[in-house]
């Protein structure tokens with residue numbers, strides 16, 4: 001099969017390499033010429049523009065988008081629109097908001113598949129876990145590509161109609177936030193607690209047979225090995241947050257309580273206060289108000 005790939009960053013290059021390794025042909029485009037050159041070195045056919053890209057694909061185009069979620073997806077679809085019809089298939093492999101996906105699936109002239117992708121750049125060798133939404137015929141048509149990009153045939157599934165793939169991936173990310181928070185709290189207590197522990201050793205022994213072993217825990221072990229047991233210069237600041245916010249919003253809409261995911265998301269926002277958390281400073285001052293407790297003050 002010939003696959004067109006748009007968006008050749010951390011994730012897109014892996015899709016290119018794994019698709020080529022499975023003996024498919026790849027036409028590659030990115031706004032960044034260096035990224036196109038890297039894909040060409042891997043064996044993809046480079047495209048100089050989106051028009052050139054669509055010409056190289058001919059009829060019955062199979063296109064995979066791996067651009068940042070949001071505006072970049074809309075801009076790309078808008079530019080592709082004149083070249084697309086219902087026999088073409090567009091896969092959005094990024095972390096798009098599922099309601100955007102439903103809207104795009106309705107307006108895109110091509111048949112649209114949404115593909116939640118999990119595994120991250122570190123999953124390049126193993127392959128990804130793919131959660132796919134959209135028409136069954138299009139999923140079947142691209143099955144050999146999904147086999148290549150995923151860990152294999154068990155690494156991808158059709159979840160249901162348009163939007164369902166990105167919906168499942170959004171909630172996957174909410175779970176990811178909560179798991180990170182749980183490991184973070186446990187290791188914080190171990191770090192601050194009664195014993196002088198080597199946290200890499202703790203993570204390592206937990207990863208060997210413990211109930212809480214996981215890939216995230218292997219990444220904890222790697223972090224302590226590379227940064228030190230006190231995490232060295234790693235700052236108390238967590239970026240990201242969009243997928244966790246959408247998950248919490250959906251929990252509110254569905255009236256499903258998500259206290260762990262909400263707390264993990266709040267911790268991220270809290271970590272970004274430049275000057276300490278205002279709420280904690282006010283609580284500090286209020287303890288003086290009602291109890292005449294001493295007020296610790298900043299320098």
Ligand SMILES: NC(=O)C1=CN([C@@H]2O[C@H](COP(=O)(O)OP(=O)(O)OC[C@H]3O[C@@H](n4cnc5c(N)ncnc54)[C@H](O)[C@@H]3O)[C@@H](O)[C@H]2O)C=CC1
Pocket residue numbers: 006007008009010011012029030031032035066067068069072075076093094095096117118119120121
């Ligand atoms: N990095 C990760 O761990 C994961 C990322 N994702 C999702 O995959 C998507 C891509 O992520 P990354 O590869 O990490 O991003 P990235 O920032 O490494 O790469 C994005 C690429 O898209 C290109 N691009 C941006 N706008 C474009 C446009 N209009 N036309 C053509 N190319 C354009 C950029 O030049 C860049 O090469 C995002 O939606 C992200 O949320 C999903 C799972 C894991």
Ligand SMILES: O=C(CO)[C@H](O)[C@H](O)COP(=O)(O)O
Pocket residue numbers: 095117118119120173176239240241242243244
């Ligand atoms: O989808 C992912 C992992 O599964 C991406 O790494 C995503 O960027 C994580 O979300 P956030 O940036 O909000 O932490």
